[in-house]
Amino acid sequence: MYAILDIETTGGKYNEEGITEIAIYRFDGHEVKDQFISLVNPEREIQPFVVNLTGINSKMLRNAPKFYEVAKRIVEITEGCIVVAHNSSFDYRILKTEFKRLGFPFKRKTLCTVELSQQLMPGMESYSLGKLTRALGIPVSDRHRANGDAMATVKLFKMLLNKDLEKAIIKSAVKIEKKSKLAPNLKEIIEELPSATGVYYIHNEKGEIIYIGKSNNIKKRIIQHFTGTSSKSKKIQALVSAVTYEKTGSELAALLKESEEIKKNKPIFNRALRRSIFTHALYSFIDENGYINIKIDKADNNVPAITTFSTRSSGKHFIFKIAEDYRLCHKLTGIDTTKTSCFKFDVKECLGACVNKESPEVYNERVNMLITKYSYENKNMLIIDKGRDIDEKSVYLIENGIFKGMGYFDLNHQINNRAILASLITPMQNDRDTQHIIQSYMRRNKRLKIVELQNQ
Structure with a gap:
């Protein structure tokens, strides 16, 4: 659990500042669970430049x-949370100073x-909240006001969680939250999970990820793990301390993140020696x-393929379908092995x-x-x-036939701006597994939106 906050102050000498406004959002990594927003009477003068910046003046704070009247609420809403802020050393210092005055x-x-932004999004022009969010x-609404800046930080943090493919943030959070708890009740873990599409992470008591999986129904899949009688299921049941998850909305996003994050985190109960998720190719x-x-x-990894398949039978099924759709000769597609004309x-x-009756051309x-x-060889395109949620889309970037990564957007103009698109995208590996996932998903989902990109 996270307490994402922003504080506006009076300005002035170091450790003599007072709080003029505070906004705190209690955030579970997926949605806001509680919030507290209030102006605060600092009982001291506000610096003129701060009044100009925030619009908060002494008259507004008189009542x-x-x-000390909001301190109890601040303690309650941040209890058991990691405090998250943009330049957290400042906000945390201010809070500690105020509480210290109360003893x-x-x-x-x-x-x-x-x-986190510097680590996960290197190369940005600026890491100030205003320029970064832009x-x-x-x-962002109400810039330089606590509520506007805190909500912008919630949205930024949600994006950073998605970009953190090594899951360092959630592993650290699980380690802190589970430190003082006894072995968990598996039923309690299940009750907190959604029946939604996404990737889930099973952690041990140290916060380490011991298994990563993908499902169209996370809760149902975890129940299967916790009630399974296989050797692997029993080992997971014995070691599990927490389950975290990331909703993806799209099954394609879940498949790609699962593949990437297994390779980055190497959980002990994922098949470490699994060579490939496809066996046959066209x-x-x-x-x-x-x-x-x-x-x-x-x-064959050394031979360029048109597309790939998990099994020979799925490939055969595809061959029959395209032969019909494109009126292809059964002999030239390998369906009919005759030496003369096909059936x-x-x-x-x-x-x-x-x-040779129909011309080769x-x-x-x-x-x-x-x-x-x-x-998608040599193509520049977006898969949408x-x-x-209903106001959001996932986007997958292909440049010159190479998968660059994926991200989310909720404003149509974002994906038309290449600079913003590059910032939204979480870079991911382009390997044969990734190509197989994308190609097979595109075959199965005819309603995907494909946006051709112009060369830069």
């Missing part, structure tokens, strides 16, 4: 509660979104008569490429259409899919 020690673990397309070659033939064969030609359903044009559709 506002003093710090009360205030101690919380902290996270700084400036430092670069990322995060809308290849093309030109025969002695100039016709493009296509065939399903065992996947479809005999029943007048093949245009005759198998006996005409036939190959249809084959190239399917190759273009099912391969469902987001985590």
Whole structure:
């Protein structure tokens, strides 16, 4: 649990500042669970430059509660939380100073979104909250007011959690939260999980991730882990201390994040030696008569493939479908192994490429259409899919046929701006597993939106 906050102060000498406004959002990593927003009477003068910056003046604060009147609420809403702020050393110091004046020690673990942004988004022009949110397309209302800045920090932190593929933030949080607790009740863990699409992380008592999985129903899948009787399930049940999760909305996002994060985190109960998630691929070659033939064969990393398949049977099913959709010859697709004309030609359903009746140029044009559709080699495009809520979409960037990464956006203008798009995208590996995931998902989901990108 996180307490994401922002504080406005009077300005003045170091450790003599007073709080004029405070906003705190209690955030579980997915949504805001509680909030506290209040002006505060600092009982001291506000520096003129601060009045100009924030618009908060002494007259506005005359009837506002003093710090001791809101202190109890601040303690309650931050209890058991990691305090998160943009430049947290400043906000945390101010809070500790105010509590010290009351004779009360205030101690919380902290996270700084400036430092996290520098780690997870290197190369940004500026890491000030205003410039950073503008670069990322995060809308901010009431800039330099506690509530506006705190809500902007919530949105920024949510983006940083998504970009943290090594899961350092959540591993640290689990370690802190579980430190003083006894072995958890598995039922209690299940009750806190959503029946939503996403990636889940099973942690031991040290906060370490021991298993990463993907599911279209996280709660249902975790129940299967906790009630399973296999050797692996029993080991997980014995070691589990917490389960965290990340909603992805899109199954494609879940598949890509699972693949990437397993490789980065190497959990002990994921199959460490799993070589590939596909076994067969679709290849093309030109025969002695100039016709493009296509065939399903065992996947070979040294040979460029049009698309890949988890099993031979799924590849065979695909071959039959495209042969029908593109009116391809069964002999030239490997369906019919005849030495002469194919069966479809005999029943007048093949245009005759198998006996040189249809010209190679005409036939190959249809084959190239399917190759273009099912391969993104050399393409510059965005794949747009469902987001985590109704106002959001997920986006996947392909540049020159190379998968660059994925992100989320909730404003249409963001993806039309290449600079903002680059900031939104979480960089991910481009390997054969990734290509297989994207290509097979595109085959299965005809309603995906594809946006062709102009060359820069």
